Amino acid sequence: MQLVAFQVVNGLVYGMLLFLLAAGLSLIFGLMRVLNLAHGSFYMLGAFIGLALVQATGNYWLAFFVAPLLVALLGAVFEILFLRPLYRREHGGHLDQMLLTVGFIFVFVDVVRSIWGGDVLGIPTPEALSGAVSIFGVFLPKYRLFIIVLGLALAATLWFFIEYSRLGAMLRAGVDDADMAEGLGINVSRMFTLTFALGVGLAALAGVSSGPMLGVHTGMDLEILIVTLIVVVVGGMGSLKGALIASILIGEADTFGKAYFPEATMFLTYLIMVGVLLFRPTGLFGIRQDA
Amino acid sequence: MRTYTHALWSLALVWAVAGSAGAADEIKIGLLYPTSGIYAAPAKQGIQGATLAFEEAGGQVAGRKIVTIVEDDEAKPEVALAKAKKLAESDRVNVLMGIIWSPNAMALRGYLSERKLPLVISEAAPRPITQELGTPYIFRTGFASGQLDYPFGQYACSKLGYKKIVVIAFDSIFGRELGDFIDAGCKQAGGAVVEKIYAPVETADFAPYFARIQQANPDAVWALWAGAAALRFLKQYDDFGMKQKYPLIGHGALTDEAVINAAGSVAQGVVSYYNWSPAIDTPENKRFVEAYRKRWGSEPGVYSAGGYRAASAILAAAKAVGGDVANTPKFLEALKAVRLDIPSPIRFDAHQQAVHSLYIRRVQPGPGGKLVNAVIGEVRGIEQYWPKGKPAK
């Protein structure tokens, strides 16, 4: 029983990390119809920039807040410089955008490798969160509990922002029908930039906060990208609720799979994906097929 | 398009001719290492170790200049084969060395025999390559899988007193074999491996596996992880408070110097074994460690020693044949006779596999407070381990 509780918590930790990535990826896709395959790279950038900030200042919390902001800024510039010129292409340039983001996977990994090298580096766990606590006899690192709280708090914040703020309504309007939103005077291209920045900022936050747990290295971008894509497909493109539920689902499946069917962990994950796609082709909470 | 192809062919021809002309007075050595990906750090150590050996020789043997060419095998067999072909056919190297990723060694075997190109493996440990699948062209200065693990299994049970062990290793032929060897060694000494966990080599989060360890409640956990994964494993093992409950022992890669330096206190107390440690207290080893430190400004790791050892073997054989490495049969004969003392003693057995010493090490602060693999035990003359018994020769 304790072991099950232990695994549930571990699955939740992984799920929360996935959520931070999937939420951004899903928002970006929902609004912009851009499948940002460089999403994992922004996660990696968040981790490395966070690491650099920790090394420079010795202050984890500074890195925790500043690294995502810097990456969000970078994302905004990226969107304006590289994605925006493609929207006017035939079919919205979706294929071109996808290829572009694939290209940037390599660019980012090379940049990171040339600055930090290929070694695995670690971000030290912040003082206040190091060590473990025992809850009902289950031994859990404080930092992991923090990740759960962080993930849930961000999920709530994002949900509130999207469902109840005016900007959130504009975002949803853009997701529903970007052209019509524009026809109501909404500056959709600015929304695109903001959404992209927000999305990759969340990925970077996942990166910097995974650092003390999982380490920081140049392969982390692709490791997370594939699972994130599965989460988004399972949850439904463009749905925050879907991203949250699918993240937890995949996080738990992965964790329990590793413990009890170690040979078939990935298989379990794919099984969920195939199962969901068979019965709900648009994912658990996907509202519409992509045009 | 056609003229373009023609031009390319003529260029290749010119290149080939020029290449073979150069081969007459140079000793060309190809270094195959996974310089990108999760083995980038070990690869760097290996190359630095080898480079140190070549530099100590003055960059020449018997007046012939040593030329090294490094290629990235990306820890992928097909890449390794392509890069080996490139090194052999367009760079015209006389001998290859390196290789960390085991399947890569197997992938090259056929090609090397066909091409009659010698290879000195510094790390990759697939057993058959110096046993039932041995070829005259492949030597190994590193250990064969099982060579150190079987005796360590015995040691853990009999000397360290761990009768119930859980194995956690990355899922590969190598990892699974080693798990079995530890098991075999334990059994021989009256203990047992009660659970074997094989997780993907790119595992980022070990927490799910900790539940199974807790369930098995062993005397100790034996782990095999390298590079990135080792760092994460040590950190998470400590984060979850596992280290206090289940002492951690493991393969030397787990406490590689680069890893423990990055990991810090979370690695403290881990007991590992290898054919070397920078903390071995002999004049030969101290000389090597000093020279490495001076040359590279960093501490040598096991892969540094591995690279140094493979390069030294090549140098010794090249010297024995007066620099005539192009005469492959003579060069191979010379290799067989090589004995090295630096950084630790090795010689080749009849199957071209090095006979090593086994060092039991514990991670603890060394002089100056830095963590080192302090040697707490040594077993000499460890031959490669043949689970099915050596064939009658």
Next chain:
Amino acid sequence: MLELKNVHAYYGDSHVLHGVSLCVEDGEVVGLLGRNGAGKTTTLLTIMGYVRCRDGSIAYKGQRLDGLQSYLIARCGMGFVPQERRIFPSLTVRENLTVGERRAGRGRWRLKDIFDIFPNLGERQKNLGCHLSGGEQQMLAIARALMLDPSMLLLDEPSEGLAPMIVEKIVQVLREVKNKGLPILLIEQNLGTALKLADRHYILSKGEICYRGTSAELEADETVKRQYLGVYAGEAAGGQGQAPRQTTV
């Protein structure tokens, strides 16, 4: 006020508008009529900047609209009600109304006024856009445009596919809007509706303006009605409710 001069527009290579010129003056309701596929919607989409005006010019209150992005054209005061209504399905009725509002509480129509005009929108303000009936969607589309506090309305077939009672309601609302002095460019296939609302009319055929005249003139001109609108003497005015066609922008 709004003036199109010799506007040419294309979908890919297909040339759809061949030099359309028209104008809407202050306080005026202008009908834009024509058969299916004549280019009426395209004209509106070109004004809104969704379809590029490749030649000619579009000016509004002395400012060039052609070349501007759609959201800037909307901010110039265009209240756009598209043919397919295009209600945001995942927004509530209330959110549909307020999402584009730029001068909250200061415009001529506030939420309260809208709910006075369309009481059933008020009742359903918490419902999602996708749960509305066709008539409610049309009302919401018009209301949404009014909430922008526009200085001109662009309406694309507001009566299309709706029950006569609802058409009547919409005509009544548009009359009120007109009485407030808001100019309207009204696309209609239903001649009766157009005649009830508009002061002047243009008829489009194959992307060209082929007729212009006041309501009285048009009503009297049987030839034009028959030739360009398919209306025969004695038949109740036009609009055979054809299935709405998706116009992708």
